[in-house]
Amino acid sequence: MTTFTPPIPQALKPRGLLRRLGCTASLLVALLPLPGCGSLPTDVARPESHALAQPQGTPLGALADARRPASARAEQDGDSGFALIGSPNEAYSSRLALTERAARTLDIQYYAIHADASTRELLTAVRAAAARGVRVRILLDDFNSTGRNALVMAMAFLPNVEMRMFNPLPGGRGAGALRALGSLGDFKRIQHRMHNKLYIADNAWGITGGRNLGDSYFGTADGSNFVDMDVLAVGPVVRAMSLSFDNYWNNPLAYPVQSLITPDELRALYHSTAPARPAASATAGAQTAGAAGAETASAPSANGHHGPEAAASAPSDAVGPPLLPPAMDLDTLQLTWAPALLLVDKPSKLVPELNDEHTDDTVVDGMLALMQSARRDALIVSPYFVPGPEMMKVFAAMRARGVRVRVLTNSLASNDAPLAHVGYARYRKDLIRLGVELYEMRALQGAKLDRTVFGSGAGGSKASLHSKIFIIDGRVISIGSMNLDLRSKLQNTEVALVVRSVALSREATAKIDDTLDDSAWKMELTAEDQLRWRAPPDAPFEDARSEPDASLGLRMVLQLLGPLAPDEML
Structure with a gap:
């Protein structure tokens, strides 16, 4: 575990393959040790990049300084500001606020991004941020990136957006259970998943907690919804969140989307998973190549995540937008200032041969x-x-x-x-x-x-x-x-x-x-x-x-x- 401690006073799973497949998977592992149905790419280029060094030069950085109370500035320079994010509406509106007000960088790390309506709306705002020059980095665990959820990977083909998949599974992305079964030869590795959740704007404001991105986390799902809590942070501890993001982003287990799937494959996946709809014109059909990106970009996978720039266009079969709240008002949000630290597991924990299961x-x-x-x-x-x-x-x-x-x-x-x-x-x-x-x-x-x-x-x-x-x-x-x-x-x-x-x-x-x-x-x-x-x-x-x-x-x-x-x- 890495402890990222901001300069503060001293005073201070999938739920896993077995859960996805049930005990049938465990019996198959014991009785039928299948070889993997594919392999991961080698010699992958992973250009290093890092969080914004000087967040104070951005509007969000200036707002963070302005929101710091005089007592904290004079006596407790290491304190950070916090607000609990309890309701689904707050969960959505806080992320939307960071997205709309980001000027330089957005760093987004999740276990799952669902391809559903609320995520489509949120990722539409992310695409708009990229279009105005914000550098966007999206890091997603690869376990749930199958079916329509895989269409979120279209974000990687947009200007100013980079996307990497962490600890990927080899093979096709059409069906999650079949993909997992095809990886049983590497069962131990694929059981290790990146469960971290971070949403950081300009290295100045950030959100962490239990939520992934999707309807069931934002209270708009037709079936089950999750009762959850996040915390919004501003100040020195956000630098620790960004350092954690960088450590995962620059790790060999993070594979650029372009090394795992092509625009043509995403286009085919979009058409194979799209709901039945009237025949579209050839032009509209071409645009839907990355249409999934708009839908998935708005629909990341929940517990998870098509083409090139066309991904910015909405798919012809898109449903109407859900009733979602506007962006949170960060200028008036009540913040509690206090010392804090961030605890983060090392990325090497996901490498079985490097992971000592008896570690403390x-x-x-x-x-x-x-x-x-x-x-x-x-x-x-x-x-x-x-x-x-x-x-x-x-x-x-x-x-x-x-x-x-x-x-x-x-x-x-x-x-x-x-x-x-x-x-x-x-x-x-x-x-x-x-x-x-x-x-x-x-x-x-x-x-x-x-x-x-x-x-x-x-x-x-x-x-x-x-x-x-x-x-x-x-x-x-x-x-x-x-x-x-x-x-x-x-x-x-x-x-x-x-x-x-x-x-x-x-x-x-x-x-x-x-x-x-x-x-x-x-x-x-x-x-x-x-x-x-x-x-x-x-x-x-x-x-x-x-x-x-x-x-x-x-x-x-x-x-x-x-x-x-x-x-x-x-």
Whole structure:
């Protein structure tokens, strides 16, 4: 793990191939060690580039200086400014604001960019920034870049835009499952994914947290939407975010899009994945070569990412734009100034032969060390929560010295990765016996979504917890991309922003407490040592003695597949 510490006072997975393919994939790995169906290019040119050295010379840099309070300027030159981004509307509007106000550079790093309507709108703004001379660098993990999501790669063929795919899979991009199956000969490498999330403008303002880019993260998906939290940062810690981006961008695992796919291949993929529509003219057909870029550019992959300059034109089958908010007003946004540091896994963590699985130098280990520093209480939000034996020892030690530990995670019904729930379920009773206060979020339905405690504005039919938050003693808060599970520790690279701020900790705690009081079950053990889901007082839902709101199929997954899947693969 690399700790990027700005000049502050001393005071201070896919969810993975197994989750995508289910246990069938693990059996295939064991029984049919298939050779890969392709190979990655060699002798790839990767010109080095770096973040803007002097952000103070940009309007966003000047705004950052202007927003710094006099007390911070005089006494705490290392402090950075922060704002919690809780609602889906804020998640979209904050990124749009950075995009529209960037003057020199935009650096965008994600695990997934979905090819959907909200991303089309956001990437339209990114294309406009490039058109006015902003240098755009997009770094995307390659696991989800199949089907229409792969069309986001058309951005790479626009002027002033560079795009690289991290730790790519060889082979075609037509179908994700087939592509993954074709890479089983290299199973260990492709299990390691870049899960980092950064959105940085002019090396002056940046966003990190749990969200990828897509409808389900911006509250506009028809089905399940994610309840999440990001943090917007301004000041010295943004330089640390940019340094992290540069380390990944210039790494040998980052392949320029042009080395992986051609405009003609993107054009063919666009036509093969486009919804049925009336026949288009030859001219319109030619323009759709990169039309996907407009649609995918607006539709990056969620959890992910056609041609040349034509990618800037909207596809003929594009749906109407979703109801999305305007850009956030950065001039009046309330900021909390505090010391902070950024924890980032090294890119080499994704190279199996260089990655020592017994290392204690990962972002998750940093979170465990932070937890062990607690004197009074620790509040943990982790959507995928698979502690494993070593983490259980940490919880036991914390409880032995009287630290209150509360954990909020998904219920089986709200979890978008049921296999992750399989691993978590093994530890529920032991956690409760230790005295850990364990809560499971309800799969909120319909209108109830606007009461989710991490912010209003989520649409769709169901909410799934996706936030990754640690709050220690009400004074230190961490928000990042990591889950408290062995996949985040051993398989993925992660990033976390740690801020020492009572004000931010209190604000986030209030939001989480609202969820615990209104929308979550507290787990208990009965006198017969059986699990009970206890509903909050006056809640519009009841206690339960089995996985509430979960279908028979989901419960069967838990019962039948639980013994087969190892913790580190979940």
